[in-house]
Amino acid sequence: MQDLPVASVAGTGSGTELLDSAVAHVVQETGASVAMLYLLPPEDTTLHLAVLAGVPSQLATPWARVPLSAPVPVADAVRLRCLIWLGSQEELARRYPRPALVLPYQFALGAAPIHTGGTARGGLTLLWPGSHPSQLPPDEREAVVRGCHGIGMLLQQAESSGYPIVPGAQPRVLPPPKPATPDPVEATAIAEFVRRLPGGSCSLAIDGTVVFLNDAAAALLGTRAEDVMGTLPWVSLPWMNNPAVEDHYRAAVIGRQQTSFTVLRPPDRWLSFHLFPNATGISVRIVPTVRPGPRDVPAPALPTTAAVPSRATALYHLMHLAASLTEAVGTADVIELAGDQLMSAFRIQTLVVMTSVEGRLRVEGGRGSHPALMDRFDGAPLVSATPAAHVLTTGIPDFYPTFGDLERAYPSAGLRDAVAACAFLPLIVSGRPVGSLVLAYDRPHSFEPEERALLTSIAGLLAQALDRARLYDTKDRLAHSLQAHLLPQRLPAIAGLDVAARYLPSTRGMGIGGDFYDLIRLDETTAAAAIGDVQGHNENAAALMGQVRTAVHASAGAPPDEVLARTNRLLTDLDPGLFTSCLYVHLDLAGHSACLATAGHPGPLMRQPDGQTDVLELPPGLLLGIDPASRYPTTHIDMPPGAALALYTDGLVEAPGVDFDDATAELAAHFALALDQDMESVADTLVRYANRATPGTDDIALLLINALRPDG
Numbered sequence: 001m002q003d004l005p006v007a008s009v010a011g012t013g014s015g016t017e018l019l020d021s022a023v024a025h026v027v028q029e030t031g032a033s034v035a036m037l038y039l040l041p042p043e044d045t046t047l048h049l050a051v052l053a054g055v056p057s058q059l060a061t062p063w064a065r066v067p068l069s070a071p072v073p074v075a076d077a078v079r080l081r082c083l084i085w086l087g088s089q090e091e092l093a094r095r096y097p098r099p100a101l102v103l104p105y106q107f108a109l110g111a112a113p114i115h116t117g118g119t120a121r122g123g124l125t126l127l128w129p130g131s132h133p134s135q136l137p138p139d140e141r142e143a144v145v146r147g148c149h150g151i152g153m154l155l156q157q158a159e160s161s162g163y164p165i166v167p168g169a170q171p172r173v174l175p176p177p178k179p180a181t182p183d184p185v186e187a188t189a190i191a192e193f194v195r196r197l198p199g200g201s202c203s204l205a206i207d208g209t210v211v212f213l214n215d216a217a218a219a220l221l222g223t224r225a226e227d228v229m230g231t232l233p234w235v236s237l238p239w240m241n242n243p244a245v246e247d248h249y250r251a252a253v254i255g256r257q258q259t260s261f262t263v264l265r266p267p268d269r270w271l272s273f274h275l276f277p278n279a280t281g282i283s284v285r286i287v288p289t290v291r292p293g294p295r296d297v298p299a300p301a302l303p304t305t306a307a308v309p310s311r312a313t314a315l316y317h318l319m320h321l322a323a324s325l326t327e328a329v330g331t332a333d334v335i336e337l338a339g340d341q342l343m344s345a346f347r348i349q350t351l352v353v354m355t356s357v358e359g360r361l362r363v364e365g366g367r368g369s370h371p372a373l374m375d376r377f378d379g380a381p382l383v384s385a386t387p388a389a390h391v392l393t394t395g396i397p398d399f400y401p402t403f404g405d406l407e408r409a410y411p412s413a414g415l416r417d418a419v420a421a422c423a424f425l426p427l428i429v430s431g432r433p434v435g436s437l438v439l440a441y442d443r444p445h446s447f448e449p450e451e452r453a454l455l456t457s458i459a460g461l462l463a464q465a466l467d468r469a470r471l472y473d474t475k476d477r478l479a480h481s482l483q484a485h486l487l488p489q490r491l492p493a494i495a496g497l498d499v500a501a502r503y504l505p506s507t508r509g510m511g512i513g514g515d516f517y518d519l520i521r522l523d524e525t526t527a528a529a530a531i532g533d534v535q536g537h538n539e540n541a542a543a544l545m546g547q548v549r550t551a552v553h554a555s556a557g558a559p560p561d562e563v564l565a566r567t568n569r570l571l572t573d574l575d576p577g578l579f580t581s582c583l584y585v586h587l588d589l590a591g592h593s594a595c596l597a598t599a600g601h602p603g604p605l606m607r608q609p610d611g612q613t614d615v616l617e618l619p620p621g622l623l624l625g626i627d628p629a630s631r632y633p634t635t636h637i638d639m640p641p642g643a644a645l646a647l648y649t650d651g652l653v654e655a656p657g658v659d660f661d662d663a664t665a666e667l668a669a670h671f672a673l674a675l676d677q678d679m680e681s682v683a684d685t686l687v688r689y690a691n692r693a694t695p696g697t698d699d700i701a702l703l704l705i706n707a708l709r710p711d712g
Helices: 012-030 057-063 073-080 089-095 097-102 138-160 184-196 215-221 243-255 311-325 331-342 371-377 387-394 403-409 449-486 539-555 560-574 660-673 679-693
Strands: 034-039 046-053 065-067 084-086 107-116 119-129 172-174 200-204 210-213 259-265 269-277 282-288 350-357 360-368 398-400 421-429 432-441 497-504 514-521 526-534 580-588 593-599 605-607 613-615 634-638 644-648 700-707
Touching (some): 012 046, 046 119, 057 243, 073 119, 089 097, 119 138, 200 215, 243 259, 243 269, 243 282, 360 371, 360 432, 387 398, 387 421, 432 449, 514 700, 526 539, 539 580, 560 580, 644 660
Antiparallel strands (some): 514 526, 605 613
16 A cells, blocks of 8 residues: 655645545555544643544444553554554453543544654554454554654644644534446336335435435334434434433444344334444335344333434433543542533533632632533532532522523522523532532523433543542642652752752552652752652651652762662661662862762663763663662763753663663653753753653653753
């Protein structure tokens, strides 16, 4: 397969058209049934769904935004820079239980990264029917890789031309391939063939809407063809509003597998539906049948209206929300996930979460068109006459289909011209209210009983997640406050040096880490620098980190090998059960030189005044805390004016599936390119690189030292 053609991009419109064509080309070449193209905007850590093919947009709503740290195949593919292949639903369930829970259908999945050079630009997810071989054939693998390369080049060229392609608010959905148009003779034969078949014939578009219905099918359904054309059957026919019905449709669309189900048309007519999907739509055969066995009888369904999502859609989003919330680690995560999963599914325009803090309401965050509309309640006493306070203290939800209903209940609410309808739902955990969920609509909204029950259930899920998140936030603030006080509050000002430091705690888990750094002014012409990493991510590691830093500081001024040897003897005497890496540098500012020694720590980056940057290869020394007799060889280097050192912990470059040397070389390239920047700016550049390459996988400590030129 040849690379995708890349034409010149004259503007954003033509760029998106080329991108759509590129995705369609990959689908055609690979034989995939579904494609989801994600873009990663610069300085962003979230993948945004930009182009969708093979399924309607409502099925992809839960996956419209995917954080790079999420346990989702496309995020792993982009982060690890490799193709992820899942040959069966069982393998998906084993490796990625969350998406498997929401998509319990038979299909094969491939996810591949899209990048140019060292720049990650997005990822591509492809689905094949469940009949696809469990192994990805070489020709299809090559088509995926070449296709992603072509898309990457297209994105790079668009950016270089000044018209970067950015994801829109909603993904663009590619139309299905057009079926071949039969000649008149063939069309007549097809019509006769359909009429001769027993039962009824119906055709659905990919999005589930009825596009054809013959007289026999209309008679079996008990309706007129014109009443269901262009509608979703489970919406226009209330007796089909059953999760099992829409679930079979999803299975046909996503897995491209034939499927059948039986449903009761009141009062006593049982009908059997047989679905035959392909890339252009779904053919449906409807035939009368006898009462099926108990396992095959769908549960009774309640009527629905076009303003309320179907039961299957609601359950689909509820299940995805429940699975997602298990991974939320902070209040902001909970609010973000709630907005992503609920607002489009339930046609909500604004979502706001409030909590109770010291007897007052506090707005924790919101999403949508008017999230600031509830700011007027921020800080209001719980005894105040506000709807958010009322539901929080009573635990009883309130629904207001129109603004008039709200104004009659709370004349002083002050929300005129801000909402047309709203719901205030209590967030309750074990009988204890922890906050309020506010849902606002731009138009009057009739809250049917079933929708009220669904929204109340959602509030219960959010309450549990919010309670866990608030506990996490509290512990996280305490942990990182402790960590911050164990590190230097500020670096000393040393004549002749431009210095900067960064410490970034891992975003995963509740632990505090053992990464540390220090810069010590010894006298007018000498200084010392140290960086290290204590094994572990808990309070023991943090406590030991404080002891190691104190020991290094106390020995600073001695030769580097002696500093590390003394610190090592102290640690072996303490016998903490943890090991520590450490790099120590003695700087001779007058002699423009440095002496270094390492105890199992990665060598620093050395940037020469001309920009040449290399990783210093230092004689290895044993980790601190293992052998009290360990010796630490030293290395002397020149440090002329304009030269710079970058000391870092492995969290800056280390990631699963990424070669350490390759990652370090890429870090060195970023350091070299920042030749004319001050060290504070360089530190920001390297940290941004780390956040995109290895988001949140480990603590990061970084110390930059630049020997200033005489005119600097």
